[in-house]
Amino acid sequence: MEWEVVIGLEIHAQLATKSKIFSGSSTAFGAEPNTQASLVDLGLPGVLPVFNQEALAMAVKFGCAIDAEIGKVSVFDRKNYFYPDSPKGYQTTQLHHPIVGMGHIDITLDDGISKRINVTRAHLEEDAGKSLHEDFHGQSGIDLNRAGTPLIEIVSEPEIRSAKEAVAYFKKMHSIVTYLGICDGDLSQGSMRCDCNVSLRPKGQEEFGTRTEIKNVNSFRFVEQAINVEIERQMDILEDGGTITQETRLFDANKMETRSMRSKEVANDYRYFPCPDLLPVVIDDEYIQTIRDSLPELPDQKKQRLMDENGLSEYDADVLSATREMADYFEAVAKACGDYKLAANWAMGELSAALNKNEVDIKNSPVSAEQLGAMIARIIDNTISSKGGKDVFAALWDGKGDDVDALIDSLDLKQVSDSGAIEAIVDEVIANSPKQVEQYVSAEPDKRGKMVGYFVGQVMKASKGSANPGMVNKVLKEKLDAKC
Amino acid sequence: MALHNLTLTQISKGLEAGDFTSAEITQHFLDRIQQLDQGDDGLNSFITVTPEQALADAKAADDRRAAGNATPWTGVPFAHKDIFCTDGTLTTCGSKMLGNFVPPYDATVVANMKREGAVCLGKTNMDEFAMGSSNESSYFGAVKNPWNKETIPGGSSGGSAAAVAARLVPAATGTDTGGSIRQPSALCGLTGLKPTYGRCSRWGMIAYASSLDQAGPMARTAEDAAMMLNVMASFDTKDSTSIKQDVPDYTATLNDDIAGKVIGLPKEFFPESLDGEMKQTMMNAIAEFEKLGCTVKEISLPSTDLAIPAYYVVAPAECSANLSRMDGVRFGYRCEDPKDVEDLYKRSRGEGFGDEVKRRIMVGTYALSTGFYDAYYVKAQKIRRLIKNDFVKAFEEVDFIMGPVTPSPAFKMGEKSGDPVEMYMEDKFTLSCNLAGLPGMSIPAGQINGLPVGLQIMGNYWNEAAMLNAAHKFQQVTDFHNAAPQGIE
Numbered sequence: 001m002e003w004e005v006v007i008g009l010e011i012h013a014q015l016a017t018k019s020k021i022f023s024g025s026s027t028a029f030g031a032e033p034n035t036q037a038s039l040v041d042l043g044l045p046g047v048l049p050v051f052n053q054e055a056l057a058m059a060v061k062f063g064c065a066i067d068a069e070i071g072k073v074s075v076f077d078r079k080n081y082f083y084p085d086s087p088k089g090y091q092t093t094q095l096h097h098p099i100v101g102m103g104h105i106d107i108t109l110d111d112g113i114s115k116r117i118n119v120t121r122a123h124l125e126e127d128a129g130k131s132l133h134e135d136f137h138g139q140s141g142i143d144l145n146r147a148g149t150p151l152i153e154i155v156s157e158p159e160i161r162s163a164k165e166a167v168a169y170f171k172k173m174h175s176i177v178t179y180l181g182i183c184d185g186d187l188s189q190g191s192m193r194c195d196c197n198v199s200l201r202p203k204g205q206e207e208f209g210t211r212t213e214i215k216n217v218n219s220f221r222f223v224e225q226a227i228n229v230e231i232e233r234q235m236d237i238l239e240d241g242g243t244i245t246q247e248t249r250l251f252d253a254n255k256m257e258t259r260s261m262r263s264k265e266v267a268n269d270y271r272y273f274p275c276p277d278l279l280p281v282v283i284d285d286e287y288i289q290t291i292r293d294s295l296p297e298l299p300d301q302k303k304q305r306l307m308d309e310n311g312l313s314e315y316d317a318d319v320l321s322a323t324r325e326m327a328d329y330f331e332a333v334a335k336a337c338g339d340y341k342l343a344a345n346w347a348m349g350e351l352s353a354a355l356n357k358n359e360v361d362i363k364n365s366p367v368s369a370e371q372l373g374a375m376i377a378r379i380i381d382n383t384i385s386s387k388g389g390k391d392v393f394a395a396l397w398d399g400k401g402d403d404v405d406a407l408i409d410s411l412d413l414k415q416v417s418d419s420g421a422i423e424a425i426v427d428e429v430i431a432n433s434p435k436q437v438e439q440y441v442s443a444e445p446d447k448r449g450k451m452v453g454y455f456v457g458q459v460m461k462a463s464k465g466s467a468n469p470g471m472v473n474k475v476l477k478e479k480l481d482a483k484c
Numbered sequence: 485m486a487l488h489n490l491t492l493t494q495i496s497k498g499l500e501a502g503d504f505t506s507a508e509i510t511q512h513f514l515d516r517i518q519q520l521d522q523g524d525d526g527l528n529s530f531i532t533v534t535p536e537q538a539l540a541d542a543k544a545a546d547d548r549r550a551a552g553n554a555t556p557w558t559g560v561p562f563a564h565k566d567i568f569c570t571d572g573t574l575t576t577c578g579s580k581m582l583g584n585f586v587p588p589y590d591a592t593v594v595a596n597m598k599r600e601g602a603v604c605l606g607k608t609n610m611d612e613f614a615m616g617s618s619n620e621s622s623y624f625g626a627v628k629n630p631w632n633k634e635t636i637p638g639g640s641s642g643g644s645a646a647a648v649a650a651r652l653v654p655a656a657t658g659t660d661t662g663g664s665i666r667q668p669s670a671l672c673g674l675t676g677l678k679p680t681y682g683r684c685s686r687w688g689m690i691a692y693a694s695s696l697d698q699a700g701p702m703a704r705t706a707e708d709a710a711m712m713l714n715v716m717a718s719f720d721t722k723d724s725t726s727i728k729q730d731v732p733d734y735t736a737t738l739n740d741d742i743a744g745k746v747i748g749l750p751k752e753f754f755p756e757s758l759d760g761e762m763k764q765t766m767m768n769a770i771a772e773f774e775k776l777g778c779t780v781k782e783i784s785l786p787s788t789d790l791a792i793p794a795y796y797v798v799a800p801a802e803c804s805a806n807l808s809r810m811d812g813v814r815f816g817y818r819c820e821d822p823k824d825v826e827d828l829y830k831r832s833r834g835e836g837f838g839d840e841v842k843r844r845i846m847v848g849t850y851a852l853s854t855g856f857y858d859a860y861y862v863k864a865q866k867i868r869r870l871i872k873n874d875f876v877k878a879f880e881e882v883d884f885i886m887g888p889v890t891p892s893p894a895f896k897m898g899e900k901s902g903d904p905v906e907m908y909m910e911d912k913f914t915l916s917c918n919l920a921g922l923p924g925m926s927i928p929a930g931q932i933n934g935l936p937v938g939l940q941i942m943g944n945y946w947n948e949a950a951m952l953n954a955a956h957k958f959q960q961v962t963d964f965h966n967a968a969p970q971g972i973e
Contacts, residue, residue, distance in 0.1 A: 039588070039589055042814060043809040043814065044569075044587065044588075044589075044809075044814075044815065045569065045575070045577070045582065045585065045587070045690040045691075045809065045810075045815075045816075046568075046569040046575075046587065046589075046591060046687070046688040046689055046690045046691070047687070047688070048686060048687050048722060048723050048724065048725075049724065050721065050722060050723075050724050051724065078805050080804075080805055080808060080852070082808065082811060082829055084811075084813050084825055087809060087813075087814060088808060088809045089805070089807075089808020089809050089811055090805050090808055140825075142813065142814075269853050269854050271804075271805075271849065271852035271853055271854075271857075272852075272857075273801060273805070273852050273857070273861055276693075276694035276695035276725075276802055277691075277694050277724060277725065278724050279724055279725065
């Protein structure tokens with residue numbers, strides 16, 4: 001039977017607020033356990049939450065960025081469950097009245113076609129702490145530093161049809177929240193995590209199949225792998241005439257499998273009800289408009305601008321706008337050298353190759369955008385050749401120097417662009433190559449172009465590679481044609 | 485006059501006049517607590533007495549007065565209900581669950597009193613987690629009513645009520661979720677006020693039902709209650725439900741003329757079934773207001789009967805979540821040798837909570853569960869709006885609404901503790917105030933069988949000053965508030 005895959009993602013993004021969603025504690029990552037947990041985060045008797053307005057602004061920003069309805073009255077609810085890293089015995093979240101309603105984003109598929117994925121909702125909630133099972137010899141440690149970190153949970157419609165689409169969607173969301181500056185996007189630290197709801201149905205059937213939820217997948221690669229192995233698993237069961245159990249599963253990247261988690265809790269009743277300690281959050285049109293007006297350029301807008309105003313191809317514009325880090329880097333290079341196309345060539349060519357080869361993230365690139373831009377500027381002003389540029393880049397990458405001009409000097413890469421000096425060398429080469437000049441002159445005019453190559457090689461050799469190849473070409477042509 | 489017979493206001497003035505020092509009067513009250521509260525025959529109105537801290541605070545207050553920085557409260561002794569978190573002092577909420585809980589912070593109400601230099605003598609007994617109307621559900625034992633030690637003092641602020649009635653302190657803080665200030669005040673012959681919801685900060689006040697809980701003063705006179713509310717009330721950014729509203733000087737308007745004020749008597753508060761003597765006592769008290777120039781009008785609050793069922797859905801629902809943090813993980817009681825985390829939860833909570841608390845957690849959990857939520861919680865919230873609308877409509881025509889606080893005077897210990905529903909009926913006249921968020925107070929209105937009963941005065945939102953004014957005028961022409969239990973004076 002032919003199966004259709006149905007996927008919906010729930011992405012949790014930690015908001016980059018200075019303090020927690022309901023307390024004044026810092027949200028910085030990596031402090032000693034429980035040093036960033038206040039009375040409120042510890043859930044002591046008598047404490048009360050106060051909603052952080054910065055988290056509100058960030059959530060509204062996100063809603064505006066995905067063209068969503070903004071909840072003018074949003075309500076915090078208590079989701080009741082016992083877990084040691086949930087200090088109050090309930091999580092404060094938004095069930096019926098989320099801050100962000102229906103919105104959408106567009107993803108680009110491999111074949112270059114754009115697909116719209118609708119976003120059901122995004123709501124504000126608090127993160128839990130962490131249970132630490134190592135080093136406690138038969139006991140567990142609880143670290144509540146993370147407890148109360150603001151999250152937005154972004155819920156997609158079940159409109160994703162493959163693991164690849166899921167990754168494209170996750171990447172696009174990552175790009176949007178980082179462009180907005182509302183999330184640091186650091187997947188390795190859990191700043192963004194993804195729950196994948198996966199089900200299969202016979203092609204053509206309208207009714208959804210039974211779904212499973214793969215919890216807490218924390219990298220783009222794992223999202224793709226986890227969904228693919230889950231699709232395989234479900235398909236095997238269905239092909240054998242079995243049925244899928246609705247449950248929560250975990251992805252094990254080492255064994256490349258998903259396995260059932262806490263099936264006991266499937267029937268968990270969270271007994272949601274409005275949190276009586278927090279008033280409904282009421283915002284007006286003016287508030288929303290102020291935030292809408294302050295939105296930065298978003299990935300789709302940047303891509304369009306790079307094509308329309310800066311003359312980049314769609315492919316280049318897509319790649320360069322895809323992540324905030326790449327886009328910021330690229331724009332800085334372009335600004336420093338003044339040429340978007342050259343900047344794009346270098347960013348997508350030499351830079352990307354070096355980053356990939358050495359498995360370095362662009363934010364840790366040993367060559368800064370300013371350095372790359374300065375180097376390209378030297379190509380543009382004819383100080384060095386493109387080949388010289390590559391040498392400068394390699395030297396910067398290897399840490400042989402910081403200053404582009406100093407490196408050009410020390411590597412002796414300055415090209416000769418003085419027309420008198422070039423003419424002298426050209427004259428000398430012509431004088432020393434009577435046979436080749438003879439052939440040139442006697443050749444059909446349309447074949448002469450190819451024959452210039454020999455003379456160029458000689459001139460470059462004589463100048464030890466320092467002559468500006470463009471000028472050499474021009475001067476040679478003039479002088480040779482004068483003999484015809 | 486013996487020092488303990490002075491009212492709060494008189495003590496404040498005596499300190500100001502230099503008639504006695506804070507150290508002297510503090511020691512005097514501490515001695516009374518030792519004599520009358522402790523031992524088998526004691527009232528058991530305190531869970532924790534803090535003599536060393538109190539004497540140190542009294543000394544500091546005397547120094548502050550000498551330095552010329554005294555406020556009306558500087559050096560004045562009082563007590564806190566053991567529901568308010570006190571930095572460094574045991575705060576049990578009447579439960580085994582918090583039998584070892586020493587908070588690292590002060591409730592805002594506690595901080596407000598400290599700032600003025602008031603001297604806290606200790607923490608008063610209460611029904612466990614403020615759930616009860618007789619103070620019999622306290623893990624630390626029942627409190628005796630000083631008017632008759634075989635009867636209950638009311639609850640949940642029963643320790644505060646008994647302590648003030650026995651003149652172990654001139655005043656104490658209380659909290660009122662469904663009548664927990666007014667009912668014990670009525671049964672112990674005190675003046676107690678539950679302010680408008682949002683008037684006093686709930687920060688540091690251990691939550692029972694967050695949307696209903698409100699702190700307020702329990703004292704002997706309206707004048708004393710006004711002096712205390714002046715300091716307890718504040719806007720607090722740490723409590724999102726605290727309301728930004730200026731705190732007036734409640735003592736400044738106590739003597740305003742109340743002639744021309746209209747008193748509404750809801751027929752639902754005077755049903756056929758109301759005890760004849762209770763009804764007569766209430767009518768006699770109301771007649772005093774008429775003598776002061778008030779007019780009386782019969783009104784109707786048709787949703788009154790729905791208050792008990794609505795309250796016993798909303799309050800348990802909220803408490804079922806509020807008490808989830810008592811899980812044995814971070815503070816409070818933890819069972820011996822838990823096998824695993826589930827065992828830790830089950831036994832810590834099973835052993836740490838008393839029956840009434842467990843009953844309400846179960847009721848609330850049930851009311852919030854899938855399939856029942858709409859039928860119970862959502863419906864109860866609708867009823868709440870109906871009750872509120874009744875009052876809003878009534879206050880278009882009247883200035884005050886009056887009626888009994890309780891159906892009867894204090895009952896015998898054990899009389900109702902076996903029948904929760906019978907116990908819940910005790911609150912039928914007090915619950916609607918909390919559900920509507922309105923201020924309500926109880927003032928001494930006479931005695932039945934030698935036991936005090938209270939007249940309830942309800943006012944419109946933020947009308948505490950007018951209510952205290954009316955109560956004070958009443959107390960200028962009556963003597964009920966001066967009555968003391970036998971053997972106390």
